[in-house]
Every structure is written in C-alpha cells, then in structure tokens.
Amino acid sequence: MSKHHHRHDHIEENETEQSVDEIAAEEEPREDFAEESAPEPANGDEIAALKEEVEKFKDLYVRSQAEMENLRRRTQIELEKRSKFAVSAFAKDLLTVNDNLSRALDAMTPEMREQQPEVVKNLLVGLDLTRKSLDSALEKNGVTPVDSVGKVFDPNVHKVVQEIEDPEKPSGTIVQEWQKGYMIGGDRVLREAMVVVTRGGPMPGKENAEPVHIDTSV
Numbered sequence: 001m002s003k004h005h006h007r008h009d010h011i012e013e014n015e016t017e018q019s020v021d022e023i024a025a026e027e028e029p030r031e032d033f034a035e036e037s038a039p040e041p042a043n044g045d046e047i048a049a050l051k052e053e054v055e056k057f058k059d060l061y062v063r064s065q066a067e068m069e070n071l072r073r074r075t076q077i078e079l080e081k082r083s084k085f086a087v088s089a090f091a092k093d094l095l096t097v098n099d100n101l102s103r104a105l106d107a108m109t110p111e112m113r114e115q116q117p118e119v120v121k122n123l124l125v126g127l128d129l130t131r132k133s134l135d136s137a138l139e140k141n142g143v144t145p146v147d148s149v150g151k152v153f154d155p156n157v158h159k160v161v162q163e164i165e166d167p168e169k170p171s172g173t174i175v176q177e178w179q180k181g182y183m184i185g186g187d188r189v190l191r192e193a194m195v196v197v198t199r200g201g202p203m204p205g206k207e208n209a210e211p212v213h214i215d216t217s218v
Helices: 003-027 031-037 044-085 087-105 110-114 118-140
Strands: 143-145 158-165 174-179 183-184 189-190 193-199
Touching: 087 118, 087 183, 087 189, 118 143, 158 174
Parallel strands: 158 193
Antiparallel strands: 143 183, 174 193, 183 189
C-alpha cells in the first residue's frame, strides 16, 4: 500500500471520529438551555388568583345550568298549558250541543218513553248513547262538569240567577242548576254554572246571612 493511500485512510478515520464526537455533543442536554426553559414556580398570590378565577367560572357554570333548567321547566309548563287549553273554544261550542241534547232527552220522563212506539224508543236509546259519547269525549280532553247542587255558592265557578227563601238552609246553598258549569284542565273555568241559591239562613261559619249577588242580565 502506498504512503499516499495510507495517509488518505488516516484522514478519513479522523474525520469520522470527529463527526461522531460532534453528534454526541449535540445530543447531550445543554444545562444552560434546561435552566432557561424551566418555568418559574408560581408564588402564593398567583395561586390564590388562579383559584379565585376557577371558583368564579365554576359559579358561572352552576348559575347557567340552573337558568337552563328553569327555562326548560317554564317552557314545558307553557307547552302543557297550551296543549291543555287548545281545545277550549271548540269544547265550549260542544257544550251548547250537549245542553240541547240533554234538555231534549230529560224532557221526556220514563213513563212517557214507555208510551212511545218501538221506533221512537230505539231513537231515544241512540240519543242517550250519543250524549254519553259526547260526555266521554269532553272528559277525555279535560272538560269536566262542576258539581253544584247541594254545594255552597262559589263566585269563581257559579253564577246566581235566582234566590229563594229557605231559613233552614245556610244562605247561599245551591238548590237548583239552570245550566251546568264546566272546568277544563282541572283548574280553569270553561263555563260558569247558572244556579239557584237559598237565602234567609246563616252563611256557613257566620251568624248572620250575607246577601248573594243576583245576575239580572240572564
């Protein structure tokens, strides 16, 4: 092997060793870089400020959740009310039909029915079934009759059209019903009941009778 070739191999070997040393030096962590990049520990004031901010956001989150829940409940109640009372106008019109049908059937006593020919009896049976179906449909939609006769007058659901003297009964006792009243949804008056009440006796729980207002417009 020539001296020139031997010298060339020696130079390449030195360059290789130098490259490995340089790579190893680059891979070693620099202490000064680690010291520069390490975050400074937070002091007490900063920690307290961060905790306060976290609590503030937690409070805002809880409040927003409560407001959303209240909004959901209010919306649900409003939808239920609209659904409950959506049939009010239609139901009120049906009450007139029910009144006329009931008056026609109630005008005929059982004795009068027995005297009718068979075809009329069958017609009356069909009308009775129609009235029951109508009552059932009204009740299914939340329309229920007001219980009046024998009860004490309630201005919220009753409308007095006549008074009769009866000192033996508490004043304001309903003894007759001219027109049946109805509620819708269980808590709203669809139609007031037109009633006849007594006077002359004491009001329930009171010593002296109090006058009951009569609606003279009927």
